[in-house]
Amino acid sequence: MNRPVDQSQVTVRLSAEDAADLQARVDRGEFASLDEGLAAELAELNYRRAAEIVGGSEKLEALLDELEAETIDPGECVDGRAFLSEMLADLKAQARAAGE
Known part of the structure; x- marks a missing residue:
């Protein structure tokens, strides 16, 4: 079910x-x-999801501030x-230990 997305056209359905x-x-005029x-x-949805993931x-x-300041060493990443x-x-x- 995970097909690659054709970047040339994507259809989104809204209510x-x-x-x-x-x-x-x-x-x-809020958007052009x-x-x-x-x-x-x-x-905004992606931001909220990321915030939920990191707590x-x-x-x-x-x-994000750490990443921007480049204080995170990519070599230390998991x-x-x-x-x-x-x-x-x-x-x-x-x-398995719980018998499930």
Whole structure:
């Protein structure tokens, strides 16, 4: 189900209420176009998701500040694939131990 996205065209479906709200914001001049408004809304969604992942907007802003200041050494970062593989193995072991 994870097909590559064709970057030349993407279709997004909105409820009639959300589409009307977005159009009203464009009409008020908040956005120059529906495309710009949708892009801004998606960026906001991504920001909220990132904040949720790291434990709040304050922590996300601190992380972004560190990255911007380049105080994080990429060599100290964790290999995501290895980390997630280990975490999955631990969860499977816990499930087996619990008889699940």
